[in-house]
Amino acid sequence: MSEETKGSKVIRAGIGYTVGNYLLKGLTFLTVPLFSRLLSTAEYGVFNAYLAYQTILYLLVGLALHTSLKNAKYRYKEEFDRYNSGCILLVILHLLLWLFACNLFYPLYGGAAGFSRVVVNVLLLDSFGTALIQFFNVYVGIYYRYISFLKLSVFHAVANLALSVLLILTLFRDDRATGRIFGNAVPAVMAAVVIIWYFWRKAAPVLNPEQVRFAVGYSLPMIPHGISQVILSQFDRIMIKDMIGESQAGIYSFAYTIFSVVNVTANSLGNVWGPWFYEKMAAEEYETIRSRSSRFAYGMLLFSGMVMLGSPELVIFLGDRGYRDAMYSVIPIVAGGYFMFLYTFPSGVEYYYEKTKYIALGTGMAAAVNIILNSIFIRSAGYQAAAYTTLVTYFLYFLFHCLIARRIQKECVFEMGKLLFYSAAALLAGAGSLLLLRNAPARWGLLALTAVYSLWWLEREFAFLGKLKSRIMK
Secondary structure (H helix, E strand, C coil): CCHHHHHHHHHHHHHHHHHHHHHHHHHHHHHHHHHHHHCCHHHHHHHHHHHHHHHHHHHHHHCCHHHHHHHHHHHHHHHHHHHHHHHHHHHHHHHHHHHHHHHHCHHHHHHHHCCCHHHHHHHHHHHHHHHHHHHHHHHHHHCCCHHHHHHHHHHHHHHHHHHHHHHHHCCCCCCHHHHHHHHHHHHHHHHHHHHHHHHHHHCCCCCCHHHHHHHHHHHCCHHHHHHHHHHHHHHHHHHHHHHCCHHHHHHHHHHHHHHHHHHHHHHHHHHHHHHHHHHHHHCCCHHHHHHHHHHHHHHHHHHHHHHHHHHHHHHHHHCCHHHHHHHHHHHHHHHHHHHHHHHHHHHHHHHHCCCHHHHHHHHHHHHHHHHHHHHHHHHHHCCCHHHHHHHHHHHHHHHHHHHHHHHHHCCCCCCHHHHHHHHHHHHHHHHHHHHCCCCHHHHHHHHHHHHHHHHHHHHHHHCHHHHHHHHHHC
C-alpha cells in the first residue's frame, strides 16, 4: 500500500470515527434533557456513582487486556486471532471468580457499597460487557475498521436508551435509578455475547501459557493506571456525593456530560492516531510524528476553545433549571480535559516500548494529587472546586508522562515548545470564557470568529473541500 493510499485510509477512518461518534453522542445528548427530567438530581447522582464504580470494575474484571492488543499484533502476527480468543476466555474465567467472591463476601461490604446484591451482580456483568466492548473497539481500531465499531456502538447506544426509558416508566417507576442501571447493563451483556462469538469463530479459545504470561504481564500494570484514570475523571463525583450530597454530585456529573463533546472528539481521533503512531515509531519517522502531533494538538485546542465559549448555552439547552449551576464547572473541566488529551502523546511512547509500569506510576502520582486536593477543597470551597482540582491534576498528569516518555525514548519525539504554548493558550481560553460567562454577545462573537478561523485552518492543512470536489467530479 502506497503512503498516499495509507494516509487517505487513516484520514477516512479518523473522519468515520469522529462523525460516527458524534452521531452516537448526538443521541446521548438528546437523552440528557430526557434523563435529567426523568431522574431527580439525587437519582442522577446515584447512577453516575454506579458508572464510576463500573469504570473501575471493567478494568479489574477484564484485566485491562485490551491494552495489550497493539503490541500483541506485532508480537504474534499470524497467531493474533488465537491470542484474542484466549484473552476472551481468560476474561470469562475471571468474571466467574469475581461473581463467586462478591456474592460470598457481600454481607461484609454490602452496606458500605450502597447497592443491593442484585445490583452488585448487574454491575459485574455490566463491567464484563464493557471490558469486551473495549477489547473489540481496540481490535477494529488497529485495522481502521470504523464501520464495525459503529455497528456495535449504534446497537449499544440505541438499546441502552430504549431499555432505560422503558424500565424507568414501567417496572422501576418507584426506583428510577435502578431502572437506569439495568437499562445500561443489559445491552452491554448482549454485545458481549456477540463479541465472544465473533472472536471464537475466528479461532478456537485456547489458553496458551506464553501468550497468557505476555497478556497478563503487559496488562496488569495498566489496572492501577486505569483506576488512577478513573480517580482523575470520576472519583471526584463519588467524593462530592459522600462529602456534600447526591444532588451536587448529579449537577457536577452533568457538567462532565458537556465535556464529553471534547472527549468524544479526542477519543475518536485517538482510535486512528494510536495505530498510525505505532507504524511511524516502528519506521523511526520521528520528524513526521513531531509535525503531525503538533497539528493534532492545535486542532484540538481550537475545538476546546469553542466548546468553552459555548458551554453556558449547552448547559441551558441540555438541562432544566436544576442543573444551571453546572455552567460554572464546565469550563475548567474542559480546560483540564485538553491536558488529558495531550497526555496521549507521551503515553504512546510508553505503550510502544511496553513500559506499562511507568505508565501506572505517572498516572498514580497524578491521582494521588487529585485525591489530596479534592479532600482539602471540596468540603471547604464546595463541589465546584473539584473542577479546578481536575484542571491542576490533568496538567500535572501530562507533565509526569512527558518526563517518563523522555526518559524511555532518550529524546523527545514531540515539539514540546509548541505543546506547552498550546497549554498556556488553553488556560487563557478558559480564563477568558469564565470572564465572559455573563456577556453572551462577546462570547458568541469570539465563538464565531474562532469557528471561521478553524474552518480556514482545516482547509489549509487538509484540503477537505478540494478532496470532496475531486470525488464529486469523478
